[in-house]
Amino acid sequence: IKFPSFRPDSWRGKRYLYSGLFDNDKKLKDYTEEEMNTFLYTEPTKLKNPPSNWPRTAKFEGLIHRFRRSFLLNDNFEKNKFRSDIDRVVTSKVCPTCHGKRLNQKVLSCKINGLDIADFTNLPIDEAIAFLEQIDSTKAKYIIEPLMQQLKSLSYIGLNYLSLSRETPTLSGGESQRIKLIRHLNSPLSDLVYIIDEPSVGLHPEDIQRINEIIISLKEKGNTVLVVEHDPDVIKIADHVVDLGPFAGKNGGKFTFEGTYEALLSSDTSTGKALRRKHHLKKHPIQNEDKIHLSHISRNNIQDVSVELPKNAMTVVTGVAGSGKSSLISAGFEHQDNVTFIDQKPVHASNRSNLLTYLNIFDDVRSFFSKETGMKKSMFSYNSEGACPQCHGKGVLKTELAFMPDFTQICDVCNGTRYRPEVLEAKVDGYSIADILSLTVDEAIAFFNSNPKIAEPLQALKATGLDYMTLGQSLDTLSGGEIQRVKLSRYLTESASVENQIFIFDEPTTGLHEDDIPILLDSFNHLIAQNNTVILIEHNLTMMTEADWIIDIGPYAGSKGGKLLFEGLPNKLLEVDQSVTAQHLRRYLAD
Template identity: 40%
Template sequence: MDNNKIIIIGAKENNLKNISLDIDKHKFNVVTGVSGSGKSSLVFDCIYASAQSSFYETLSTYIVKNLPKINKPNVDNIYNLSPCVLIEQKKLGQNPRSTVGTYTEIFTYLRLLYSRIGYPIYDSSYFSFNTPKGACEKCGGLGFELKPDLNKLIDYNKSLNEGAIKHRTWKVNSRYFNIQKVSNLFDMDKKIKDYNDKELFDLLYKESTKISQTSFGVVQTFSHEGIITRIMKRQGDSRGLSINDYDRTFFVEDNCSECLGSRLNSKAREVKVNGKTLVELLNMELFDLYKFICEIKDEVAVEIINKMEKDIQNLINLGIGYLTLNRGINTLSNGESQKIKLAKSIDNSLNELIYIMDEPSTGFHARDVYKIINSIKNIVERGNTAIVVEHNRQVIENSDNIIDIGPKSGNEGGELIYNGTTKGIIKEPKSITGQYLNDKKKINFEHKKISKYYELNNISIHNINNLNIKIPLGILTCITGVSGSGKSSLIKYILDYDKKIVKVGKDNVGINSRSNVATYTNVFDIIRALFAKENNVDSGLFSFNSKGACENCGGNGYIKMDMHFLGDVKQECDVCHGKRYKNDVLKYKLNNKNISEILNMTIEEALIFFDNTEIKNKLQILKDVGLEYLRLGQTLDTLSGGEVQRVNMSKYLDKKGSIYVFD
C-alpha cells in the first residue's frame, strides 16, 4: 500500500455512487464540480468525518462525550488519513467581546508587552477589557453604548393590554407581560402617553424587584425589572446570545462616552510603550502596527515582539493589513474571516496534517486570490496535504491535482469524473469543469437598458464616509471591490435603512431534518390542502410533523440511536419503512399517488404531475435555478451550500417589485 496516498474505497455518502479514488499526500489537491455534485459529501462527510472519528477513538470516553458528535460516514474504508484542520465558510462568531486582536491572540501578546515594559507598571489583567480590572467601567468592555430608541420600542398611543410594547418578549399574554400585570405597578388599560415619570421609569428602567402572588393557596415569586434594564443585561452577556441581535434593533449604537470605543478603563489607557498607549495600538491598521512593533528594542520583550511580528505579517500577507486589532469579529466579512482563520494555520510547526478548506477564495477580489494560493502552497511545502473544495479558476489552475465530481448535480452526480493533473482535465469530455477551463463553455451576457435608480446619500459606516450611491433598478448589479473595501458595510447599511429590501443567503435558512424542499418553499401546504379536499379529511393528516406522523419514528422515517461518544446511528423505521407516515394516511390518494410517493418525486416529475398553477409556479422557479433533480421530500440538512442558497432564493423569486441582495 502506498503510504503517500489517501486511499478511499466505496464512498456512498449522500449522492456519491460507491466511488473509490486515491488522493496524493503532500500536494495541493482541488475538488471541483457543479453545486450539488457531491464535493462536500466526499471531502467533509467522508474524509473529514473519518479523520475525526479515528481521532476520537484515541481519546478517553470522558473527553469524547464533551466533544461535538461525529457520525461515521458511509464509506467502506479510508486508509492513510492524518489529523485534519478544517477551514470552512463560517463567520468567526457574534460575540461582541471578541475582536481581531483576541481571536488571533495578538492582543494577548500586546497585554504582556505593556505589563513588561509599559509605564506605569500593572499586571497583564489590567490590559484586558474582558476582566473587571481592565474593562471600562461604563460599557463593561464592549466599547459601545446602546441608547434606546423609544419610538421603536413603544407605541405611545396604546396601552399595555393593547400591545404597546413592540418587543416580542413583552407581547400580550407573554410571560413578561403577565409579570407586568401581576406587579400592580401599571394600569394595563392606560395609554403609555399618559404615564407619569414614575410609571414610565418603572416600565423601562426599574431594577429587578421581587414580587409575590398567592394563587389557589400557592405563593408564587416573580422578578420584575424595566424593559431597557433587562435588555441591557442581556447585551452584557459574554455568551453572545442570538436574541442580542434582535434586541439591538430597538437601540441606537454609539461609541462609549467614557472609553471612546477603546473598551479599556482609565488606568489601562494611561500606560505607554515608546510613547504610545495600548488604545492607540489597538486602533492602528496592521500595516502601521507592524512598523511600530519592529521599532521596539527591549531585551525583556524580544520573544513577545518576535511572535507579534510573525503573526501580524501573516495577516498582512493575506491582504488584510487594513484591519485593526480592535475590530469586532462580528463586523468582518466572510472573506476577512477566512483569511484570519488561515493566518492562524500558516505558522503551525506541525506537519503531516491534512488541511481541508471550503472555497477559501470566497469573498476574495481577483487581486487577492494569489495570496491565498501562495498560503496554501506554503502549507503544503511544510509537509502537509491540502484538499480544497473550490470553484475559482485561478485556484484550480494553480493546484497540483484536480478531483472532479459530477457530471451534474444530485442523482445525476456523485461519480468520479477525473482525478489527475490540471492539464489533463481539459481533455476529459464528461467534465463540465474541464469545458469551462478550456473555454468551450462560457457564461452568456445580456445587457439591459437602465431606466430607474435606487438612490441613497451621505452613507457613513465603518470605513465608508459620506458616500452617495445610485443603484440601477430592474437589472443585476454587482457591488465589487477588494476585500475590506466596504462592500459588506454598504450592504449592511442599505438593509438596515430599508426593511423592504430582502437579503438572500444561507443564513436565512433553518437547516434541520424536519424541513424539506416542499415545506421550506411552502409548496407542501398547498399539496396537503389538495389531499384534504380530494379525500374530505383534515390536512393535518398529511403532515409528518403532526397527526399523520408514524408513531414509531415520530415522522422522521428513521430511528436515531444515541451511541453516546461514538456518534448517532440512524436505522430505517421498521414500521413505516422510511415513509414517515401512518399506514392509514397512505391509503389516501391524489391522482393515484399517496403523500409519501409525491414527496419522493423530483421537482421535474412534480411539474408534470401537478396542474395546480401555484404549485407549478413555485416548482418552475426551483427548476430555473437548476434544482430540478431535488426530491420534494429531500431534507435541507442533506443539501450542499450552493443548493441551500438556491432553495432559499427560489422562495423569494415568485414575488415582483422587490430589491434582493445576494451575499
C-alpha cells in the same frame, strides 16, 4: 407584558401571572415603588409560599433580569426571531466611562508611545505593524516577534484593513477562512491533512493568488491538502484532481474524473469543458442613457465617491476584498424604496421549515392531499395533528447528556418522516406526503404539473439551478449561495412579475460551478427583460465578461482602497493600468 414570548399563556408570562406576588387586575401605573421593584428587578429567588399552580422547582426572576439574560446576554435563535421587538425596547450606547474600550481606567492609563492597549488593537493591521516597528525593547521582543509574523501574514493575505479588535461575528466567510489559514501558515507541524472548503469564497483573483501560495506552503511542509473548490485559479495548482458528478443531488455523487490538471483539461467532464471554454466580453452590452446617480457617498473607507449606473442593465461592481464595494452600494441605495437586497444571510429558519414553507406553497400541498384523500388538512402538517407522537414532528430524537455533546438518532416510530403512521398510509398516485417531501424540485414539477399554484414556484426555483434540492430539506441546512438563489426564485414566477425594481446581489456565484453560471445569468436577464436593474457585487471573472457596465473600486483594501478606479463599458476597463481587476480580466480573456 407587550413582548411576543411573554404573552399570558406562554411559560414566561405564567412566571409573573401565577407568582402570587401581584394583583393581576392592578394597572402598572398604580404600582407602588416596592411592587415595581419586585416586578422588574428581583434577582432569581425561591418563592416562600407560592400558589398551587406555580412550578415546584421554578424561581421568580424580575422582568429586567429575565429579559437581559434571555435576549441580550445570550446568542440564541429567539434573539434573531424577535429582533424588531428587541430593537423597540432596547437602546445601545457607547459606555461613557471607557468610551467603548471595555477596560477599566487603571489599565487604560498604561500607554506605549501614547497609545493604550485598546487604541493599539483598534489600529488597522498595517498601522499596527508600523507601531510595533517603533518599539525597541528586549523585554517585549518575545511578544512582538510572533505578533509581527502573524500581522505581516494577515496583511499579505489582503486583510490589512482589519483591526485586532474586530469582533469575529462581523467577519465575512472569506475573511474568517483566511484568518484560519494564517493560524496554520507559521505552524511547524507536518504530516497533517488539511481539508479546506472553498477558500476562494469572497475573494478577488488577486487575493486568490496569495491563498494559493499558502496552500502550496502547507503542502511543502510535508502536509496533505484537500481543497473543495470551483474556482479555475485554485483548481489549476492541484497536483491531483478528483471530479464528482455528472450533475447535482440524486444525479451526482459519482467519480467522473481522477488525474492531473492537464488531463482534466482534455477530459469530457463538465468541469473539463468549462475550463477549456474561451471567454469574451459581451458583444452588445446594454447602453441605456437613463442612469441611476449615486452622489457623494461616504461610508467606511469610501469617502465622497459619486458613480452612475445604467437602468435596466446588469452592472458588476468589482475590486479586491475590503476595497469598499459593499460599502458603496449599501450606502448608496439604503434609503430607496424600489431596492431589493438579495444576500446570503440565512432566512430565520428552524429545522421545522423547508423549501415549501419558504415558498408559501406547503399549505397548497396539504390542501391537495386533503382533497384527494378525504383526510383533514391539519393531518398533513408535521407541526400539527399529523406529527409523529414520539418525536413530535421533528423526525429525530435528541438526548441531552450532561458532560458530552447531545446524542441525536432518527425516530424509530416514523423513521424520520415526522408523520403519524395513518398519515403515511394516505397516498395519492402511490405517494404519501412524506414521499412528496423526498422528491427533488425536478420530480415535484412533474408530479404537480397540473397544479400551477404549486408547480410555478418550483419552476422558478429550477430556473436558479436548484432543481436537485428536495422539497423537505430544512432551510437551516442550505449554503449561502443556495439561500440567495431560493430568495431570487420568489421574483421569477409569472405571478410575481416585478417591474422597475433594483435588485442587488452580493456575490451570487458563491458555491457555483462554472457550468451553473449561465443558469444564473438567465435569471438576471429575465429580471432585466421585465424592466428591472440588476447590480452584482462580484469577483467572478466569467460574470464580469457578461456585464453591461463595470464599476471598479480599489486599488487595494482598507485605507489603500475606497477610490473609484473605473466606471463604464467593460472593454474600457482593460485599459486601466492601476486596476488589478483589469490585469486579471485581460489574463482571463487571453487564456
